[in-house]
Amino acid sequence: MLAGSPAERVVDRTLRAHRSLSSPQRQALKEVIFNVGLWRRRLDFLLDHPTAPPPLILFAFLHGLAHLPAPEAASLSGVGEGSTPTLNPAPPPSLALRYSLPDWLADHLSQELGPDADAFCAHLNVPGPVTLRTNPLRNSRDDLASRLRSEGVSTRPGAWSPLALHVDGPRPNLYALPSLQEGRFEVQDEGSQLLGLLLDAQPGETVLDLCAGAGGKTLLLGAQMRDSGKLLAHDPDPERLDRLLQRSSRAGLTRVQVLRSPPTPGLDAHRVLVDAPCSELGPLRRGPDLRFHASPDVLSRFPPLQLELLHRAADLLRPGGRLVYATCTVNRAENQDVVVAFLASRPDFHPVRPGQGWLPVACVRDGFLFVAPHLHGTDAFFAAVLERSAG
Template identity: 65%
Template structure:
């Protein structure tokens, strides 16, 4: 069962979908067996390059990779690891740590080289944190509760949390992963699951009650809901996304959250002036690689250069929609200068009516990263349009 699932993942099928199908096909597995299956699939999917190094070959089977994982990273004896992996004899394993960043942290070569260019001496620390699952972080919905009251409510439902260090809205789940979607508090709209870095981007907008606020790349609306709560459900909150299905989900989530001011736009906005505009741009998503064990292996190098033209177009559109004296926030969840700093510099050169509002971080930009603040990787630039 495990090796069959691994073969599918190693062939390019998304690990989460493979695991879901496998668990559905084996519903009689105990909770412990399901957990072991998930750990085996996810860890071998994640560490495949490091494991191949220990096996001394890039052509290893799923069973051999599983054996290397159990022996090298779990610490079982080679005989026991082989037996649990379905191998007649244990393979010879190379001990020690790989010298290259790519093999040490199980990354494609091109991606390890990219992170070295981006982070310099800190690249190893960043890559190490990509191999550790991120925390489960919740955002309290201030339209319905306070963070302290939500923490008490969750404790009564069996979920322990601690306040986040970066966002005044954040609670981090402590202990084993709970079934959040089975909680009444979620169904009542008291919280949303949202990384603390993502919450930070929404807070940078500084949306206020009574304003006109536009979320130009709303998606399913995680940041839109945060903006609406900051506006205290007063004003005009516009949300656009080219994916109509995601906007439909946003409307459902808005209803659950008690947010009635959201106006979904089914075509790109034109002819309006907003007090605040958020461009949470589509990007290569390198900042969220720790959220999936095989995402790094399904990326192509071309992803790093494909999106800057789209991002520039979005900023050019947003430029026309910000009133004098208003605020524009450009954000991504990637680690790539071509999509971040370069896009911002190009925008400022062509839009003299905007000025950069310095934020803490390099070059006055707002940056979050797993090895720095413990969040996913995010980038943001805050602009203000000069009055008059």
């Protein structure tokens, strides 16, 4: 993994090579591999050695970050007691070293978040909660919580989405639960749920999810519409659309239509969701090596495409319709700047407050939705709600 292999692949390969390990041992090995990958820059700083061999890196993690006594850390890491390194006792001098980030990323987050950058980066190193979205076509949130409890899964309500339940305790095998197979819930971050809810899709309308992916938000929109009207989902990846159809059937949705080709102007939709491709800085806590696989050019790669998608969506929307533009990143160039550029060329559109009447003010910043792990416990998301003039 330190050579660039994805963390999940390294874990899978390692566990397959050590099938005799007990369940607790397998879990401990998985935690160590993920944490060494996550903290690689901080560990380099502790060792003052950017190319230290794996036993020394493991020792630095166990002793320097997990705070095991040096003899125990040396034994577990395979470092002989007589050759244990002296770890750097100084505090890390920069945000990048403190939270194990590439320099360019730490600099960008400092510029974007100012005094909040430290808290945001700290939360990138803590695993996010396992969050479920209730399918209201199958059950209420309270009913789902009761059903999950009968299946051995304890949950608590989310703070922001009325559909969210957070799983308490160790992550269960959700995909083996009868309640999932019956379409009673989907796994979806609470912030991601908010993006779909902002569209406020209504029964009987024509609604388009222009960048549907595998359809998590499409399913939410279908539930909002009570499986009526016309729900269209487009994505350039045909395999994702195939998965969406499978998930739709499980969720009890019969009106979802997948579009294999981009929709053409004149669709006359009531509502369009544009969950745009982006630099994906918002869910970095979901993978220990995601931050190291990105490069600085990701910050400028997407705005032209995002603006094009917004204009395309606008041409598909009827007068008086609603458009939600969303990303899962923290980058003004992809968020506010794209919206401002769009509005400058489309005077027939105007912004409205997200979630008027139900979304707490804590989730709204400068007229846009903004949620983040250090403030809301969600991944980081941005959204603008735009409406087209009726005349």
